[in-house]
Amino acid sequence: MILKEKRVKIEDSWYNLLEDEFDKSYFLKIKEFVKNEYQRKTIYPRPKYVFNAFNSTSVKNAKVVIIGQDPYHGPNQAHGLCFSVLKGIKAPPSLVNIFKEIESDLGIEAPSHGDLQSWADQGVLLINSTLTVQKGKANSHKNIGWHLFTDKVIEKISSAQQNLVFLLWGNHAQKKEELIDSEKHLILKAPHPSPLSAYNGFFGCKHFSRANEYLIENNIPPIDWSLD
16 A cells, blocks of 8 residues: 555655655654555545656656645546546546636647546646545545645645746635745636636636746746647
């Protein structure tokens, strides 16, 4: 299990950046709690995917940061990348709206699947504030301390890197703005892509073209937002 080992199984650049966190009491409590939860209940994502966002996008390769809330709590959905589902799984409503905005913004048709792994491979860090969840119970792990860890992730990558684009969708993500150095990075804010709020300003935000424009201005290769 990814949290059972003495050394957390996370990509080396992230381990080096976050090493001090792994021995803190809050993180040790997370490890113990999650280990017990996996033994007693159905927890998502599968253990090998808990740190998938970090293992897919190294610190130095990160270009864009998207912050979600917690993993999908339905079967076979969550795989450690926020908003993403594995191929063969129906795209949830928020992801459908993300694809609609990409089509409106960039003229890229919606893909046949919702697996955002290719974004992660290009440098889009797709992190949730909470990294695990109990089956069928949204936000069931939101109070176990994961936010302490992921807040440090945001704070430390903001400090360590230059010219990142942070896409903050919805109130939960926008509360993280205080962790980001706005002098060094571009922060773009919009309502959440959920059907409850997408029409209040997520549609039309043009975050995908604006992110690429900023990257190009800073001599950084843009993201190919298409998936197929």
